[in-house]
Amino acid sequence: MSELDAFRTEVREWLEANCPPEMREPVRDEDDICWGGRKWVFKNDAQKAWLEACVSKGYTVPDWPKAYGGAGLTPEQTKILKQEMKRIKARSPLDSFGIWMLGPALLKFGTEEQKVHYLNQIARGEIRWCQGYSEPGSGSDLVSLQTFGEDKGDHWVVNGSKIWTSYADKADWIFCLVRTDKANKYQGITFMLFDMESPGVTTKPILLISGNSPFCETFFDDVKVPKDQFVGEVNRGWDVAKYLLGHEREMISGGGAGGDMVSVGALFAKSLGLNAAGELDDPILRAEMAAFDTDVFAYRAMGERFMDMWKTGRAHPASSNMMKYVGTELNKRRHELVMAGGGSDALEWDSEESKGGARARSWLRTKANSIEGGTSEVMLNVIAKRILDLPGA
Amino acid sequence: MPLYHNDDQAMLKDSVAPFVAEQAPVSHLRHLRDSADATGFSRDLWAQFTEMGLPGMLVPEAHGGLGMGHMEAGIVLEEIGRNLTPSPFLSTSVGAVAALAKAGGTQAGRWLPAIASGEAIVALAIDEGAKHRPDRIATTATRAGNGFRLDGRKSFVLHGHVADMSIVAARTDGGITLFAVPKDARGLTADPRRLVDSSLASHVTLDGVEVDADAVIGEVDAGGAILDALLAATRTGAAAEMVGVGQGAMDMTVAYLKERKQFGRLIGEFQGLQHRAAHLYGEMEVARAAVMKAQQLLDEGSDGAKLMVSVAKAKAGRAANLAVREGVQMHGGIGMTDEYDIGLYMKRDRALAEYMGDVHYHIDQVARMNGY
Numbered sequence: 001m002s003e004l005d006a007f008r009t010e011v012r013e014w015l016e017a018n019c020p021p022e023m024r025e026p027v028r029d030e031d032d033i034c035w036g037g038r039k040w041v042f043k044n045d046a047q048k049a050w051l052e053a054c055v056s057k058g059y060t061v062p063d064w065p066k067a068y069g070g071a072g073l074t075p076e077q078t079k080i081l082k083q084e085m086k087r088i089k090a091r092s093p094l095d096s097f098g099i100w101m102l103g104p105a106l107l108k109f110g111t112e113e114q115k116v117h118y119l120n121q122i123a124r125g126e127i128r129w130c131q132g133y134s135e136p137g138s139g140s141d142l143v144s145l146q147t148f149g150e151d152k153g154d155h156w157v158v159n160g161s162k163i164w165t166s167y168a169d170k171a172d173w174i175f176c177l178v179r180t181d182k183a184n185k186y187q188g189i190t191f192m193l194f195d196m197e198s199p200g201v202t203t204k205p206i207l208l209i210s211g212n213s214p215f216c217e218t219f220f221d222d223v224k225v226p227k228d229q230f231v232g233e234v235n236r237g238w239d240v241a242k243y244l245l246g247h248e249r250e251m252i253s254g255g256g257a258g259g260d261m262v263s264v265g266a267l268f269a270k271s272l273g274l275n276a277a278g279e280l281d282d283p284i285l286r287a288e289m290a291a292f293d294t295d296v297f298a299y300r301a302m303g304e305r306f307m308d309m310w311k312t313g314r315a316h317p318a319s320s321n322m323m324k325y326v327g328t329e330l331n332k333r334r335h336e337l338v339m340a341g342g343g344s345d346a347l348e349w350d351s352e353e354s355k356g357g358a359r360a361r362s363w364l365r366t367k368a369n370s371i372e373g374g375t376s377e378v379m380l381n382v383i384a385k386r387i388l389d390l391p392g393a
Numbered sequence: 394m395p396l397y398h399n400d401d402q403a404m405l406k407d408s409v410a411p412f413v414a415e416q417a418p419v420s421h422l423r424h425l426r427d428s429a430d431a432t433g434f435s436r437d438l439w440a441q442f443t444e445m446g447l448p449g450m451l452v453p454e455a456h457g458g459l460g461m462g463h464m465e466a467g468i469v470l471e472e473i474g475r476n477l478t479p480s481p482f483l484s485t486s487v488g489a490v491a492a493l494a495k496a497g498g499t500q501a502g503r504w505l506p507a508i509a510s511g512e513a514i515v516a517l518a519i520d521e522g523a524k525h526r527p528d529r530i531a532t533t534a535t536r537a538g539n540g541f542r543l544d545g546r547k548s549f550v551l552h553g554h555v556a557d558m559s560i561v562a563a564r565t566d567g568g569i570t571l572f573a574v575p576k577d578a579r580g581l582t583a584d585p586r587r588l589v590d591s592s593l594a595s596h597v598t599l600d601g602v603e604v605d606a607d608a609v610i611g612e613v614d615a616g617g618a619i620l621d622a623l624l625a626a627t628r629t630g631a632a633a634e635m636v637g638v639g640q641g642a643m644d645m646t647v648a649y650l651k652e653r654k655q656f657g658r659l660i661g662e663f664q665g666l667q668h669r670a671a672h673l674y675g676e677m678e679v680a681r682a683a684v685m686k687a688q689q690l691l692d693e694g695s696d697g698a699k700l701m702v703s704v705a706k707a708k709a710g711r712a713a714n715l716a717v718r719e720g721v722q723m724h725g726g727i728g729m730t731d732e733y734d735i736g737l738y739m740k741r742d743r744a745l746a747e748y749m750g751d752v753h754y755h756i757d758q759v760a761r762m763n764g765y
Binding site: 263268279291298305314319325377380381383 | 395647650651658667668674675678679680683685703707708755756757759760763764765
């Protein structure tokens with residue numbers, strides 16, 4: 001038996017012994033997955049036990065080094081762990097912006113002290129982070145951001161506001177892009193870290209077309225940030241931000257990577273009915289669903305190939321932009337078909353049968369997929385410039 | 394297995410890509426077309442393929458081949474696609490080999506070594522009408538003497554007029570049976586037609602063709618599984634070739650965007666064209682991944698291969714079609730001229746898209762395999 005086979009056996013046995021049956025049920029509500037942090041209330045004992053078991057093995061962040069709370073797994077081992085978790089339909093033990101975004105930035109740009117301190121907290125689900133990037137006047141043109149940190153010797157005083165701060169009202173700390181040099185556009189931004197309970201920080205949830213408020217406006221009014229709380233170099237936060245956006249795109253696309261996307265046609269075979277030939281009894285909708293499914297299965301292969309190449313340094317550095325573009329456009333298309341398949345039932349907004357308008361709200365939510373983390377149009381700009389090397393892009 | 398080429402496969406690509414580009418670039422196709430070549434491909438080039446061992450790549454080593462897989466064959470097919478090289482590789486070295494290797498027995502022992510040595514060209518006589526409908530085969534094989542008598546009509550038989558042997562799918566009492574019909578069989582006629590991409594495909598008539606019992610590939614009535622193997626291999630191979638066609642068209646078009654000037658600047662500076670080119674890039678990458686996944690699953694003998702083969706053929710069909718359409722459009726007026734190669738890409742794509750099931754056929758298969 002090869003080492004990897006032995007590892008698979010070991011993982012399989014460990015999962016069998018440690019993943020509670022409740023944690024193998026499909027995710028229905030947002031709080032079915034633990035997001036961690038000081039304010040997190042475990043939904044049940046199983047959720048807590050599953051997190052603790054994974055923390056003890058380093059499986060919340062399996063490919064991070066052991067010293068930082070990970071399991072130190074190789075890309076091949078990480079893939080096996082994910083495959084085995086998927087096999088038993090195990091829920092993720094912990095999701096967070098700390099794992100997806102800040103963690104990778106700290107691994108690349110952080111000091112040893114920062115890595116030990118922050119990464120272990122993230123791995124254990126103790127601190128929940130939010131991301132302070134976009135501002136009311138700086139969306140796609142992020143680098144024009146105005147939130148300013150005035151140098152006061154041993155600390156900065158930060159003033160300004162951020163928008164689309166996901167779950168700012170639930171987060172403990174923020175990683176935030178702050179202008180520290182007004183004369184230098186790209187090399188005048190610092191990547192700061194600070195506590196959301198600092199005096200002068202306020203958040204206000206934004207009501208979206210889905211009727212939900214996952215995003216906030218966040219205001220900074222004379223917020224004191226100690227001068228040692230930044231990542232990378234002062235005024236070089238744009239480098240960190242760019243690196244991190246790549247990861248965010250990887251996550252947004254990889255989140256699907258098509259892996260969880262089941263056949264949309266199969267989903268509606270029962271409710272819409274089949275004709276005598278065993279075909280979905282709505283021929284044009286069937287054709288559209290089948291064309292979509294074909295694209296999804298192809299994209300799933302792309303997700304696998306992208307991850308295989310990304311983890312081994314074979315992928316074009318800008319290819320995460322392509323993944324993000326294709327993946328989010330597919331997800332929007334999927335929800336259009338789910339609404340079509342659901343008919344008038346899917347229009348219901350708050351009935352019990354509709355689970356509080358779950359389909360309609362999800363459909364509306366997906367419209368943000370191709371806006372957040374870089375719009376589809378910006379993704380296409382980046383592909384044109386960095387991959388196709390087109391002029392003047 | 395990771396979904397990228399391993400070192401051996403990368404080496405194969407490094408030797409095949411320059412070989413095909415040097416020996417059989419698009420000008421090779423033009424030369425055959427303009428000299429009204431009646432064979433459909435260059436036998437000299439096939440001899441060069443043979444020196445490199447390519448015709449027998451998928452042939453098991455016991456039969457004199459290299460015993461490689463679909464991932465490797467796909468590498469060759471992509472280069473054939475990129476250079477629009479006329480070649481019997483897909484039908485002979487991929488489709489026929491898949492069927493013969495699956496069946497084993499007398500015909501495998503006879504033909505596999507001949508394919509590996511470059512001596513035999515094999516045609517696939519499957520389709521019977523303008524559209525690919527392998528579940529409606531009407532050609533019949535009835536018992537006669539100690540063999541069979543074949544009657545029917547086949548169409549879209551690439552290389553049918555020059556093939557040393559044709560694999561004929563026919564209906565027998567209890568199912569489908571595949572036959573190895575040699576070129577000199579009495580009652581067998583091939584009427585070659587020049588297609589839009591300058592290739593030659595035959596309408597084949599089987600008028601009381603008598604074959605011995607040992608002409609059966611595999612077992613009588615049990616040809617369904619062998620036909621499935623033939624179709625899966627050929628469809629995946631056609632998809633790989635389309636990835637090459639699409640990539641070739643895209644590369645040519647992106648290069649053109651960087652040299653053509655209008656309104657005082659390079660047309661590649663216009664965002665309207667940049668976004669379309671970037672979108673095409675994404676579609677081509679996804680198609681390539683789907684084709685590689687199908688190759689991998691076929692090589693592993695996985696149950697999931699059939700679904701992925703249809704996904705690959707459909708997705709490669711869509712992506713390559715987008716590449717050639719955008720290619721002609723973005724080249725503007727010169728894209729409509731015979732002098733420029735981009736139009737040749739559009740023609741080859743059209744023929745490959747139709748071969749062994751078009752986009753619509755395979756999308757329909759995806760729905761069926763998912764229970765709707």
